[in-house]
Amino acid sequence: MIALIDNLRSALSGAFDQYSTKLNKQLRLADEETARAEHELVQMQARLRSISGSRDLSRNVILGDISSLRQKLQSTIMKRASDESLYEATTRQIAEEQARRKKLVEDDPITREFMSILDVHERRLKDTQKLYDAGRASAADLEDVREKIIRARIELAKRQEEVSNPPGGIVLSSLNNDLADLSTKVALARQEINSFEKQLKEAEELLEKADGYELLSLKADIAKQNLEEALLWRARLGRNIRSIQPPYVTVIGAE
Numbered sequence: 001m002i003a004l005i006d007n008l009r010s011a012l013s014g015a016f017d018q019y020s021t022k023l024n025k026q027l028r029l030a031d032e033e034t035a036r037a038e039h040e041l042v043q044m045q046a047r048l049r050s051i052s053g054s055r056d057l058s059r060n061v062i063l064g065d066i067s068s069l070r071q072k073l074q075s076t077i078m079k080r081a082s083d084e085s086l087y088e089a090t091t092r093q094i095a096e097e098q099a100r101r102k103k104l105v106e107d108d109p110i111t112r113e114f115m116s117i118l119d120v121h122e123r124r125l126k127d128t129q130k131l132y133d134a135g136r137a138s139a140a141d142l143e144d145v146r147e148k149i150i151r152a153r154i155e156l157a158k159r160q161e162e163v164s165n166p167p168g169g170i171v172l173s174s175l176n177n178d179l180a181d182l183s184t185k186v187a188l189a190r191q192e193i194n195s196f197e198k199q200l201k202e203a204e205e206l207l208e209k210a211d212g213y214e215l216l217s218l219k220a221d222i223a224k225q226n227l228e229e230a231l232l233w234r235a236r237l238g239r240n241i242r243s244i245q246p247p248y249v250t251v252i253g254a255e
Contacts, residue, residue, distance in 0.1 A: 012247035013246070019244070023241050027238065037223060040223045041227050051212060057210045057214075058210070062207045069196055076193050080186060083182050086182055087179065087182040087186060090182060094179065101163075101165070105160050108163045111160055114152065115156060118149065118153060128145045
């Protein structure tokens with residue numbers, strides 16, 4: 001009986017040790033698998049951040065951005081072309097108006113008369129200056145001629161303004177203001193076009209990255225699932241190891 005009990009105890013202890021060794025070996029494998037899965041997932045997440053630059057690389061989002069940028073770019077190009085055409089038309093209108101006014105002044109007989117008077121006074125100034133230098137004219141005579149020249153120039157300028165800018169005519173200052181405004185709009189449109197083209201190029205480059213990003217994201221999801229399974233496996237083994245107890249043989253009635 002004693003030998004039988006000893007054999008039973010030995011058999012049970014051997015089975016327990018064998019089972020415990022098996023569980024501990026599986027636990028070490030679970031730890032190794034968990035560490036490997038965690039390392040793999042961390043590396044993939046780092047590569048994803050490196051590829052994306054912390055930006056959303058979803059294909060649908062990028063394609064939406066590209067479509068929006070192309071629409072804005074096309075609209076801005078058309079607006080710039082319209083403003084450039086209007087700028088050129090306004091430039092021609094100003095040049096034509098300036099030429100028309102110049103022709104009006106040249107054809108105006110009163111203007112020509114004022115110019116003749118001014119020419120007479122200027123020739124007289126030269127003659128008076130010579131006489132003054134020779135001591136045959138006074139400073140008052142010289143000053144009188146100069147005043148007549150000033151008055152003649154004023155009258156000529158007033159007449160030229162009246163002829164070239166009649167009431168109800170085209171206001172050149174307004175056209176010049178329009179031209180300056182159009183010039184600013186064209187310059188801003190060019191800046192916007194450059195900005196949209198740069199953003200579009202960046203978005204297209206991101207779209208190329210999205211293919212690799214999408215594949216790597218799929219692998220990262222699998223790595224995450226592997227890590228979850230390894231953690232669950234390790235947790236179950238830990239519970240099993242903690243729950244098993246060494247065998248204990250009690251013989252009732254034995255001395």
